[in-house]
Amino acid sequence: MQRHVQSCANAPRYAPRLATMALFFVAGATYATWGIHIPTLRDRFALSPAWLSVAMFAVALGAIVAMQPVGKLIARLGSDKVVGVSAWCFAATTALLMLMPSFWLTLLVLIGFGVANAAYDVAMNAQAATVEAGGDKPIMSTLHGLFSVGGMVGASVGGVIISLGVPPWLHFVGMGVLIAITGVLARPRLIADPASAAAGGQQKHAHAGRLLWVIGFLAFLGLVAEGAMYDWTAIYLRDVAKSVTLASFGYATFSGGMAIGRFSGDALRARMGMLKLLSTSGIVGVAGIVLALAWPNPWAALFGFLLMGLGCANLVPIFFVAASRLPDMHAGEAIAAVARLAYVGMLLGPVLIGFVAQHAGLRLALGLVAVSIAWIAIDGSRVLKRALQPA
Structure with a gap:
């Protein structure tokens, strides 16, 4: 009887955690659904590579533009309320993606999809910070x-759906319905954010804002490295390590390291603390990329990419x-600012690597990844320690 009473008492405590888990899983599945249907969009409107890039950039543009106002909205209304509203917007834009009769209307929906995705993403991360704090x-x-x-499941299930000949519009409408149902079920179980301490004065808020830029720059460096690894590992294995057969395993190995690192990251952070985990992650990441670059053997490179995945896995969660936790700033507004800079890093990383590779070779270009992660390993802990101390 006592055990039953205790489990009932614990149920409300775990409800926000489970609801937030569902939000993250569905977000990953939705983004994967869009990813696997990019060729569908290309074929539907007979897009050239340049115009397909415009379509993909529309999503990124919507997300980058939305993040700052979304952060302010979360600070005013709370992440729980913004999750509820943004889930409906995310569901609607997802459902409409393959229903537009022209490419120009599709571009408008893609921008809206990026805006809704950013709002949903920032709000669920702010809610996650609130759940963790409590x-x-x-x-x-x-x-x-x-x-x-969620991304892996979404891509796998989506592949099966495509192979069965299900119309793409029906696939996206189904995803929209899933987002809406998840939002409706999760919203009552989310918890209100703690009151913002921003009333501490303009000078304190400015101090927090400066620290936020520094954390955002570290996140930018981390996502420059992560974006470069996602886009360039296969080419490195094929062109530098001279292995066509193992080239496709570069992405998988890095992603596997990311998955292992993230599912072990919370336990490691509880044991080691945030600062020590950040430094250790940076060291592991640097060791991985240096190994891959210094010894361009395909198996050595794959092991290096695994280490890079382990090293990069917990950077964004830590940031x-x-x-x-910055004093004098609402969590949602702070996360939105960091996410915005991180997203820019994810977009610019592959492009920057490609530009340097064109003029100096891929090995030297990927050396920029080593520099980015080394900067985090050397300076990250000092910056976070300063950021988390009261002004």
Whole structure:
């Protein structure tokens, strides 16, 4: 009887955690659904590579533009309320993606999809920070791991759906319905954010804003490296390590390291602390990329990419948690600012690597990844320690 009463008492405590897990999983599955249907969009409108790039950039543009106002909205209304509203917007734009009769209307929907995705993403991360702050153990890394699992499930199920000949519009409408149902079920179980301490004065808020830029720059470096690894590992294995057969395993190995790192990250952060985990992650990441670059053997490179995945896995979760704990700033607004800079890094990383590779070779270009992660390993802990101390 006593055990039953205790489990009932614990149920409300775990409800926000489970609801937030569902939000992250569905977000990953939705983004994967869009990813696997990019060729569908190309074929539907007979797009050239340049115009297809415009379509993909429309999503990124919507997300980048939306993040700052979304952060302010979360600070005013709370992440729980913004999750509820943004879930409906995300569902609607997802459902409409393959229903537009022209490419120009599709571009408008893609921008809206990017805006809604950004609002949903920032709000669920702010809610995650609130849930973690009210619990007894870290959860942020696991949630980001569930986003990755959602992506893998979404891509796998989507591949089956495509092979069965299901119309793309029906696939996207189904995803929209799933987003809406998840939002409706999760919203009552989310918790209100703690009151913002921003009333501490303009000078304190400015101090927090400066620290936020520094954390955002570290997140930018981390996502430059992550974006470069996602886009260039296969080419490195094929062109530098001279292995066509193993080229496709570069992405998989790096992603596997990311998954392992994220699902173990919360336990490691609870044991080691945020600062030590950040430094250790940076060291592991640097060791991985240096191994791959110094010894361009395909198996050595794959092991290096695995280490890079382990090293990169917890960078963004740590930066989001650190931003959410900045004094005199609302967690949602802080996470939005960091996410915006991180997203720019994810977009610019592959392009920057390609530009340098064109003029100096891919090995030297990927050396920029080593520099980015080394900067985080050397300077990250000092910056976060300063950020989390009261002004």
